[in-house]
Amino acid sequence: MVKLVAVYRTPEDPAAFDKHYFETHVPLAKKMPGLIKCEIEKVVGSPMPSAETPYLAAHMYFANMDALKAAMASPEGKASAKDLMGFAGKYVRMHFTQVVEG
Amino acid sequence: MVKLVAVYRTPEDPAAFDKHYFETHVPLAKKMPGLIKCEIEKVVGSPMPSAETPYLAAHMYFANMDALKAAMASPEGKASAKDLMGFAGKYVRMHFTQVVEG
Numbered sequence: 478m479v480k481l482v483a484v485y486r487t488p489e490d491p492a493a494f495d496k497h498y499f500e501t502h503v504p505l506a507k508k509m510p511g512l513i514k515c516e517i518e519k520v521v522g523s524p525m526p527s528a529e530t531p532y533l534a535a536h537m538y539f540a541n542m543d544a545l546k547a548a549m550a551s552p553e554g555k556a557s558a559k560d561l562m563g564f565a566g567k568y569v570r571m572h573f574t575q576v577v578e579g
Numbered sequence: 580m581v582k583l584v585a586v587y588r589t590p591e592d593p594a595a596f597d598k599h600y601f602e603t604h605v606p607l608a609k610k611m612p613g614l615i616k617c618e619i620e621k622v623v624g625s626p627m628p629s630a631e632t633p634y635l636a637a638h639m640y641f642a643n644m645d646a647l648k649a650a651m652a653s654p655e656g657k658a659s660a661k662d663l664m665g666f667a668g669k670y671v672r673m674h675f676t677q678v679v680e681g
Contacts, residue, residue: 482620518582521675530674542623571626579618
């Protein structure tokens with residue numbers, strides 16, 4: 478299993494961000510073909526008070542890297558990416574991961 | 580569901596890090612009471628070539644924040660934290676998250 482992980486830093490207007498994110502962006506992202514699971518988490522604290530923490534993260538699971546890259550290249554993936562860059566381009570960082578346990 | 584998330588930046592000696600991490604640290608962390616699931620992922624790339632990406636992340640799932648904090652305060656949690664600080668204190672950042680979808 479592999480993941481496309483999107484990590485967001487705290488936006489200037491969290492309420493407006495959340496509204497667009499959950500009402501518009503997540504439904505678009507969930508249309509990507511091959512998406513097995515989408516887990517979204519909000520950061521609520523840290524055991525390291527001085528640590529810089531993200532605001533929110535999304536974990537999109539795919540069977541393998543071919544499926545992930547096909548999803549990103551699909552019309553649904555491109556629509557999701559376009560929406561993302563429009564409302565959160567300056568807040569988001571993305572990476573690919575291989576699940577090695579769990 | 581809540582998570583204790585540990586994110587590691589690339590260590591100076593990845594092979595030595597991996598050996599200690601998978602052979603010693605993960606078995607210790609998995610002894611924490613109340614741990615529901617432990618997912619470990621290795622970063623394998625990014626669609627944003629210029630983005631700083633982590634090296635590895637662990638996602639430890641608990642029923643709620645009380646269970647998570649009890650796990651960290653337990654003898655098993657303290658043993659895991661002590662081991663962590665010994666071999667990876669300068670590489671790791673941790674935060675708590677609330678799973679809001681997925």
